[in-house]
Amino acid sequence: MTSITRNFPRFIKDLGVAIVGEKCYVSLVENLNVSDVDCLKYAVSKGLGIGIVVGGSIMKVPQLLLIVSAKSARGLSLTAYVLETLAYAITLAYSYRNGFPFSTYGENFFLTLQNIVITLLIIYYPTSRLTRTPNIAPQLALATVLTAISGVTLYTVPLATLSALQMATIPLSLFSKIPQIRQNARARSTGQLSAFAVISQIAGCLARLFTTAAEVGDLLLASGFALALALNVVLGIQMWTYWGKDGVKEHGIPLEVRTQVEQAEKIPSDAWQHDGKVDIVIQPASPTLSSHGRTQSGRKWARKVD
Structure with missing residues (x-):
C-alpha cells in the first residue's frame, strides 16, 4: 500500500503538504503511520477547519x-x-x-x-x-x-x-x-x-x-x-x-389583531372610504325570526360613521 501512497501524482502531494505540512504528509500518507498521534490530531484539526x-x-x-x-x-x-x-x-x-x-x-x-x-x-x-x-x-x-x-x-x-x-x-x-x-x-x-x-x-x-x-x-x-x-x-x-408556532404576540399586539390589521392594509383606501366616511356593516350573530318568517327588526344593520 505504501508503494501506492508514495507515488501519488504531484498535485495530490502538493495539496496534502499545503494542508498538513511535509512532515505529517510523509508520516500519515506516504508511510501510513496512523499511530502518529500528533500528526493525526493536526490533520483532523485541519480537516475540521476547512470544513467549517x-x-x-x-x-x-x-x-x-x-x-x-x-x-x-x-x-x-x-x-x-x-x-x-x-x-x-x-x-x-x-x-x-x-x-x-x-x-x-x-x-x-x-x-x-x-x-x-x-x-x-x-x-x-x-x-x-x-x-x-x-x-x-x-x-x-x-x-x-x-x-x-x-x-x-x-x-x-x-x-x-x-x-x-x-x-x-x-x-x-x-x-x-x-x-x-x-x-x-x-x-x-x-x-x-x-x-x-x-x-x-x-x-x-x-x-x-x-x-x-x-x-x-x-x-x-x-x-x-x-x-x-x-x-x-x-x-x-x-x-x-x-x-x-407562530407566536401569540408581536410588539404587544395579539396575533389575530395583527393579522386583521395587515389584511386591512392590503385593501385600497378608495374601496372602503367615501367622502371622509367609513361604511361599517355589523351582521347580527343570530337574527330572531318572527312567526311570519321575517326578522323582528326590519332595519338594515349598517350605519355611517364620520
Whole structure:
C-alpha cells in the first residue's frame, strides 16, 4: 500500500503538504503511520477547519432566503445581529493580524459579510407592517457608512487595542444573543430565524473549540467560542420548543389583531372610504325570526360613521 501512497501524482502531494505540512504528509500518507498521534490530531484539526470555512460561506444563506422570500424580518432582533456582526468582525481582524492559519478563522470572513447583508435586510424589511417607516434610505445609508468605518478602524488600530477588543467579544457574544433569546421567549416563536443557521453555529462552535486548542492555543478565542456555544444551544432549544408556532404576540399586539390589521392594509383606501366616511356593516350573530318568517327588526344593520 505504501508503494501506492508514495507515488501519488504531484498535485495530490502538493495539496496534502499545503494542508498538513511535509512532515505529517510523509508520516500519515506516504508511510501510513496512523499511530502518529500528533500528526493525526493536526490533520483532523485541519480537516475540521476547512470544513467549517466552507460551511461558514453558506451558513447564513438560508436565513437570507427566508427574509427575502417572506419580505419580512419578523422575529429577528436588529440589536442581536449588529452585536453579532461586530463580534465576528473583531475576531476576523484579530486572527488575520496575528497571522493565524486561515483555516482557524476563515468562516468569520464569510459570516461577517453575510451578517452585514442580513442586518441591512432587517432595516429594509420591517419586522411588522405596524412598524413600517415611510423612508428607510437614510437608515440604510447610515448603516452602510458605519459598517465601512468599523472595518477601517479594526484594520488600523494597534494590536494591543485589538487584543482588548477581542477580549470584549466575550461579553459582546453574550449581549448579541440575549436580545434574540428574549424576543423568542416573549413572542413564543422564532419567527424567520433559520434552524439551519442555528444548528450550523452549534456544530461550528464545537469544532472551533477543537481546532483552536490544536492549532492556536489562544485562550481568548477559546473562551469566546465556548460562550457562543452555550448561547447557541439555548437558541437551539428554543427552535425545538417553538417549532411550528407562530407566536401569540408581536410588539404587544395579539396575533389575530395583527393579522386583521395587515389584511386591512392590503385593501385600497378608495374601496372602503367615501367622502371622509367609513361604511361599517355589523351582521347580527343570530337574527330572531318572527312567526311570519321575517326578522323582528326590519332595519338594515349598517350605519355611517364620520
